[in-house]
Amino acid sequence: MTDSEKYPENIFISLNDLLKLEHFSKGFSFLASKQKVRSILGGKHASKLRGRGLDFEEVRNYVPGDDIRSIDWKVTARTQKTHSRVYSEEKEKPALIVVDQSKSMFFGSIKKTKSVVAAELAALAAFKVLKEGDRVGGVVFADNGIDIIYPKRDRKNILRFLEKIVNRNRELIDSKPVEFEKALTETLSKVKNIVTHDFLVIIISDFQRYRPELIKFITRISRHNDVILAKVYDPMEQSIPDRKLIAGDKEKQLLIDGNNAKLRTDFKNVFEDEFEQFKAKMKKHRIPVLSIDTVRETDVQIKEILKRT
Incomplete structure (x- = not known):
């Protein structure tokens, strides 16, 4: 069985797919100074997302x-x-890209899985930061462990980061979810050893588990660094189709009656309410939250959100 047969496109990601995205890492910026006033990184976020800053x-x-x-x-x-x-x-503003490749990301109903979109977004961000002349590194959070690539101003360093993402992405075919709090604690302790101050920290996840520990970590990091969150979601997580469905994994199956209008409404309300509450908490700390779906092209979405002025 070839790799393309074992790891189908859009369900899994390949290194070649990620490298192609370097060409598309333009036409957007993570700096508030280059955003329109009404941009998600403009306005109140502008004072938080400082850019490189100045040295006397x-x-x-x-x-x-x-x-x-x-x-x-x-x-x-x-x-x-x-x-x-x-x-x-300042000569640089180092960036750390934290990308989630845990089991909850291994889902997609129309075009791509969330794990693929997260990988694409991480690649776009890494190439963009490098083009701006800054050091870039990454953390890959997965069920079977954590990979750390320390920030460097080196294209080969990005290649190592992308290779780690691909490896963890392909492990999803057999991995099993681990205890979230334990994995999160380990991840955060490693991240805190890397991020000191004046970093740009981009965290890419589905953020399905809005645990107090997660929120506490993000806000703590944001005290001395610029933090951007990117929530990757699938349309079916937001809205159940109006028909009967069977969802399952290798162990269990669940019948979902999408014909039930109340079920569809309640499902959508829960998704939107929880997400809005999460965004509201982040807004108090001037942390922007981007929304990226699994249907449209990832580079098109990020350019729409972070279009340069």
């Missing part, structure tokens, strides 16, 4: 045309000559 270089004599806001009044008062403070843009 020196104080020099004022030159006509200097921004008056850069005048150093203390030095000016001491020397009786106008002086300006000179800043330069």
